Amino acid sequence: MEFKIEKAPLLEGLYYAQGIADRKATMPILANVLLRTEGPDRVVVAATDLNITVTTEIPCEVISEGGLTVGAKHLHDIVKSLPGERLGIRRTENQYAEITAGKVNYRMVGLADRDFPRLPNHREVSFARVESAVLRDMVAKTFFSISTDETRYHLNGVLFECDGNGDKALARMVSTDGHRLSKCERLLPGGPRVSPGVLIPRKGLMELRRALEGADTHVEIGFHQGHVFLRSRGTALSVKLNDAQFPPYEQVIPREHERLIVAPRDALLDALKRISLIASDKTWGIRLSMDKGTLRIESDNPDLGQGREELDVSYGGSDMTIGFNARYLIDILGEIDTPQVRLELNGELDPALLRPAEEKPGPGSYLGVVMPMRL
Amino acid sequence: MPSQSRPRIAVLPPELANQIAAGEVVERPASVVKELCENSIDAGARRIEVEIDRGGLGLIRVTDDGCGMTEEEAQLSLLRHATSKLHRIEDLLSLHSLGFRGEALPSIAAVSRFRLVTRTALDEGAVCLEVEGGRPCGPPRPASAPVGTQVEVRDLFYNVPARLKFMKGQATEIAHAAEAVLRLALAYPEVHLRLRSGTREVLDLPPHPDRMERAQAALRTRLREHTTLYAAAGEQDGIRVEAQLGAPSEATATPRNVFLLVNGRFVRDRSLLHAVVTGYGEQLPEGRYPLCVLHVTLPPGEVDVNVHPQKLEVRFQRPHEVYAAVRHTIGRTALAAPWILPQGPARVYHLGAAARAGEPVPSPYGEPRSGHGAQVSAPQIHPGVEHQLSPVVMEPDRRCPQPMLRFQVLSSEQSEPAPPRRFFSAMNYLGQFQRTYLVCEHEHDLVLIDQHAAHERLLFERLRAARADGSAPLRSQRLLLPVQLELEPAQAALVQEETETLARLGFELVPFGGRSFVLQAVPDVAAFGRGARTYQDPANLLQRVLDELSEHGRSETVQARIERVLATVACHSVVRAGDVLDEPKARALLSAMDEVDFVPHCPHGRPVLVRLSLAEIERRFGRT
Ligand SMILES: Nc1ncnc2c1ncn2[C@@H]1O[C@H](COP(=O)(O)OP(=O)(O)OP(=O)(O)O)[C@@H](O)[C@H]1O
Ligand SMILES: [Mg+2]
Numbered sequence: 001m002e003f004k005i006e007k008a009p010l011l012e013g014l015y016y017a018q019g020i021a022d023r024k025a026t027m028p029i030l031a032n033v034l035l036r037t038e039g040p041d042r043v044v045v046a047a048t049d050l051n052i053t054v055t056t057e058i059p060c061e062v063i064s065e066g067g068l069t070v071g072a073k074h075l076h077d078i079v080k081s082l083p084g085e086r087l088g089i090r091r092t093e094n095q096y097a098e099i100t101a102g103k104v105n106y107r108m109v110g111l112a113d114r115d116f117p118r119l120p121n122h123r124e125v126s127f128a129r130v131e132s133a134v135l136r137d138m139v140a141k142t143f144f145s146i147s148t149d150e151t152r153y154h155l156n157g158v159l160f161e162c163d164g165n166g167d168k169a170l171a172r173m174v175s176t177d178g179h180r181l182s183k184c185e186r187l188l189p190g191g192p193r194v195s196p197g198v199l200i201p202r203k204g205l206m207e208l209r210r211a212l213e214g215a216d217t218h219v220e221i222g223f224h225q226g227h228v229f230l231r232s233r234g235t236a237l238s239v240k241l242n243d244a245q246f247p248p249y250e251q252v253i254p255r256e257h258e259r260l261i262v263a264p265r266d267a268l269l270d271a272l273k274r275i276s277l278i279a280s281d282k283t284w285g286i287r288l289s290m291d292k293g294t295l296r297i298e299s300d301n302p303d304l305g306q307g308r309e310e311l312d313v314s315y316g317g318s319d320m321t322i323g324f325n326a327r328y329l330i331d332i333l334g335e336i337d338t339p340q341v342r343l344e345l346n347g348e349l350d351p352a353l354l355r356p357a358e359e360k361p362g363p364g365s366y367l368g369v370v371m372p373m374r375l
Numbered sequence: 376m377p378s379q380s381r382p383r384i385a386v387l388p389p390e391l392a393n394q395i396a397a398g399e400v401v402e403r404p405a406s407v408v409k410e411l412c413e414n415s416i417d418a419g420a421r422r423i424e425v426e427i428d429r430g431g432l433g434l435i436r437v438t439d440d441g442c443g444m445t446e447e448e449a450q451l452s453l454l455r456h457a458t459s460k461l462h463r464i465e466d467l468l469s470l471h472s473l474g475f476r477g478e479a480l481p482s483i484a485a486v487s488r489f490r491l492v493t494r495t496a497l498d499e500g501a502v503c504l505e506v507e508g509g510r511p512c513g514p515p516r517p518a519s520a521p522v523g524t525q526v527e528v529r530d531l532f533y534n535v536p537a538r539l540k541f542m543k544g545q546a547t548e549i550a551h552a553a554e555a556v557l558r559l560a561l562a563y564p565e566v567h568l569r570l571r572s573g574t575r576e577v578l579d580l581p582p583h584p585d586r587m588e589r590a591q592a593a594l595r596t597r598l599r600e601h602t603t604l605y606a607a608a609g610e611q612d613g614i615r616v617e618a619q620l621g622a623p624s625e626a627t628a629t630p631r632n633v634f635l636l637v638n639g640r641f642v643r644d645r646s647l648l649h650a651v652v653t654g655y656g657e658q659l660p661e662g663r664y665p666l667c668v669l670h671v672t673l674p675p676g677e678v679d680v681n682v683h684p685q686k687l688e689v690r691f692q693r694p695h696e697v698y699a700a701v702r703h704t705i706g707r708t709a710l711a712a713p714w715i716l717p718q719g720p721a722r723v724y725h726l727g728a729a730a731r732a733g734e735p736v737p738s739p740y741g742e743p744r745s746g747h748g749a750q751v752s753a754p755q756i757h758p759g760v761e762h763q764l765s766p767v768v769m770e771p772d773r774r775c776p777q778p779m780l781r782f783q784v785l786s787s788e789q790s791e792p793a794p795p796r797r798f799f800s801a802m803n804y805l806g807q808f809q810r811t812y813l814v815c816e817h818e819h820d821l822v823l824i825d826q827h828a829a830h831e832r833l834l835f836e837r838l839r840a841a842r843a844d845g846s847a848p849l850r851s852q853r854l855l856l857p858v859q860l861e862l863e864p865a866q867a868a869l870v871q872e873e874t875e876t877l878a879r880l881g882f883e884l885v886p887f888g889g890r891s892f893v894l895q896a897v898p899d900v901a902a903f904g905r906g907a908r909t910y911q912d913p914a915n916l917l918q919r920v921l922d923e924l925s926e927h928g929r930s931e932t933v934q935a936r937i938e939r940v941l942a943t944v945a946c947h948s949v950v951r952a953g954d955v956l957d958e959p960k961a962r963a964l965l966s967a968m969d970e971v972d973f974v975p976h977c978p979h980g981r982p983v984l985v986r987l988s989l990a991e992i993e994r995r996f997g998r999t
Contacts, residue, residue, distance in 0.1 A: 149912055151912065152912055176855060176856065178854055178855055178856050178913065179852055179853075179854065179855055180855060181855055247856050252855050252856065285850055285899070323850075325852065325899070349853060351855060369855060371852065371853040371854060371855045372853055373850055373851065373852050373853065373899060374850065374851040374852075374853070374881070374896065375850055
């Protein structure tokens with residue numbers, strides 16, 4: 001197996017690959033990148049950790065067909081350091097890979113390409129072309145409330161649903177870590193039909209987000225055999241979905257409220273950030289007290305002292321004090337981009353709902369639910 | 376039933392009766408040593424010599440300079456139930472002697488070749504009595520000997536082969552005998568005690584002025600790191616408690632270094648042992664026992680000493696009060712963690728004569744600090760007196776020999792509960808060693824900080840602080856998705872029993888019929904940082920806490936239970952040894968340590984930092 005290739009596109013493919021190749025894995029081959037010729041003028045560069053797979057097809061000049069695998073990180077670093085625009089890669093005896101560029105020559109220890117895990121087959125996937133910005137936004141608005149506990153499959157991912165309604169397709173992402181929840185709905189013209197929803201694991205979502213950042217205005221998305229596929233130009237990412245039941249989230253989103261505060265988003269966000277400076281390092285415990293027309297944000301930390309700020313808000317309900325992890329409120333506020341926000345409350349032990357004030361529930365809505373804290 | 380097989384009732388011949396009774400009192404050579412030494416102490420001896428041979432099976436000879444016995448008394452002493460120490464049963468209530476049954480000598484004499492030589496101060500000469508297997512070898516004969524008593528026991532168990540078979544190797548028997556002498560030595564510091572085995576001197580403890588010096592000398596070989604014990608003393612409800620405590624770093628897996636002495640009597644007592652361990656609190660690594668000599672003194676009428684054949688157990692009239700007194704006394708001292716004071720040659724701080732209350736006291740932290748309770752700076756109080764920092768006199772501790780390169784454990788003194796505010800952050804951070812220790816420079820010393828222990832302690836203190844006086848419940852996060860749990864029967868019972876503890880920890884559990892519960896709120900573990908991941912799952916967290924409670928629960932107070940749980944939780948969410956800490960992180964840890972009331976021990980009792988002085992380093996390099 002031998003091919004000659006441009007350095008720049010290969011490097012790009014290797015860059016994605018080494019981000020996924022798993023150096024800590026117990027299977028040594030997972031630390032390797034697979035290079036396999038496809039027809040007379042293409043090579044596939046692939047890496048996988050068994051859950052996430054990235055493949056990039058790069059034009060090249062195939063001299064003889066076949067494949068090889070070598071350490072992804074090392075190959076990336078070596079290619080990056082090579083002089084000139086072009087290089088050649090050749091498999092030699094005992095799974096060695098020979099890399100040549102001008103007068104530079106490397107021989108790298110490799111492993112047989114037939115031992116590389118089978119790559120998910122993109123050809124059977126039906127892809128839908130959607131706007132990458134919408135997906136990116138939805139991921140951003142829900143990513144933070146995914147549980148980071150990988151042992152809790154059902155919470156360690158984002159729920160993705162889409163009605164596949166052509167140009168009016170409505171997509172939804174929901175995540176929760178058991179303390180708070182965020183739900184984002186967006187029109188995703190041309191979006192695929194995904195119903196019931198699927199659970200995209202947090203780690204995979206991170207890769208999807210990375211891929212979306214570097215993508216063109218549109219990407220192709222598809223769901224097939226327990227995987228989600230994302231394709232942009234020559235690079236395809238596939239992520240194994242979590243095979244778990246997302247909790248019945250609709251039940252925990254409060255439908256009614258006894259108290260409604262409408263507050264300026266920036267002022268509220270800044271106040272929360274300011275006051276939580278004095279909440280001890282990572283506990284972020286703060287108290288909200290509301291009274292006609294004012295919202296008081298307080299923090300009381302035996303180690304550091306107290307802080308308090310009053311905000312003029314629109315509030316007409318009865319007095320109440322409720323504790324929160326400020327971080328949870330800040331995360332949601334950070335993703336709301338309207339000037340005014342609504343904070344909907346019931347009792348001091350009941351869930352609170354935070355959403356943009358100008359939005360009507362329905363297509364294109366965003367909301368966050370936060371459970372209070374007993375301080 | 377045929378009549379000939381019917382057992383007949385008969386009174387045992389006295390020798391046999393004595394042999395059987397002896398079995399209770401004399402278990403092994405060490406029991407003989409113990410009984411004979413106790414008799415000597417009861418006789419007011421100031422000096423007791425014990426010689427043994429073949430682990431005591433060949434010979435046990437105890438010689439004292441006590442009051443001795445007249446010929447008549449000597450003969451009586453060998454009769455069962457003959458004692459000079461008790462005449463009426465009420466006397467037991469005011470007993471000040473170790474013996475009271477009048478059983479020891481006859482029992483020993485029944486199972487050995489026995490010889491007693493004794494002389495009172497009033498007699499011209501001594502009297503000698505010999506007994507073999509309980510049978511007198513003839514009438515008493517005169518002998519010459521100084522005032523006092525000598526008992527010789529040869530061929531122990533020669534006539535009880537069954538017992539002989541159970542004897543362990545000589546070394547074991549010697550060790551037991553030494554232990555018996557040691558126990559008495561700890562209780563009676565004024566008595567000179569010697570033990571020789573063959574030609575080897577096993578123990579030689581000259582009279583000591585007090586229990587502390589005696590304990591120090593007697594236990595020297597058992598002290599691993601610190602050559603020092605710490606005194607604890609207190610009185611509560613008429614119960615006097617005195618203890619010599621070893622540092623938590625001396626802890627062992629068995630209670631072999633815990634000596635419980637009640638009215639001068641060594642006893643085994645689970646409750647007292649527990650009181651000692653609880654007194655040390657979380658400084659003691661879990662499941663370990665400290666080195667501790669505990670003296671409990673209370674009116675004789677309040678202890679029943681007559682409950683165990685070898686007098687190894689006692690019964691208290693007010694066990695709860697005794698428990699509390701011990702626990703509090705030890706707790707008070709342990710809380711101040713005196714062991715963290717620098718010890719040993721280079722670092723014994725003696726205050727100069729000028730140091731008085733209100734004047735700056737040199738601190739082991741190297742910065743001047745206010746003395747006991749001083750609020751105003753010294754010059755205002757004593758105008759005209761020169762108020763310089765009184766010099767620290769560093770005097771080698773005479774008690775311990777020149778040490779090897781020793782790392783000193785550093786901490787606050789009893790009267791100085793916390794290091795100065797900017798102690799840790801003022802250190803010059805040099806780097807990380809073995810991904811485990813932070814290497815710092817402080818003043819002229821090299822300081823090593825165990826990153827794991829430090830972080831653990833930090834979190835623990837934060838958790839404690841978070842609960843203010845210890846009574847406020849922990850912050851509790853309500854769950855968006857309440858978790859329904861089906862508990863094991865034992866755990867379900869535990870949940871019912873521990874409702875209060877769990878509530879104060881921040882758990883909200885609602886019974887849901889049978890063994891089902893709904894978990895609606897959990898303690899806010901966000902504060903635990905990185906490792907809190909383990910506890911993101913509320914069920915996991917509850918599980919961990921229940922395990923902890925079931926293991927240690929019942930005997931502790933709610934408070935103690937909560938603290939233990941906190942310590943465990945803290946331990947599972949901290950920087951570990953092996954974690955790479957970059958400089959900003961290391962510095963952050965150091966400055967965070969200044970934020971809490973830092974007792975430089977991790978909640979499990981290991982020291983957080985050790986300090987190596989420039990002087991010691993220089994000495995190592997032969998520069999001084
Ligand atoms: N070393 C000694 N010096 C003086 N008197 C002694 C000595 N040893 C024993 N005696 C006398 O002999 C008596 C009997 O001793 P023995 O040890 O058998 O009984 P005890 O000490 O009274 O009670 P216990 O069986 O509880 O030890 C003692 O009461 C004491 O009067
Ligand atoms: Mg006796």
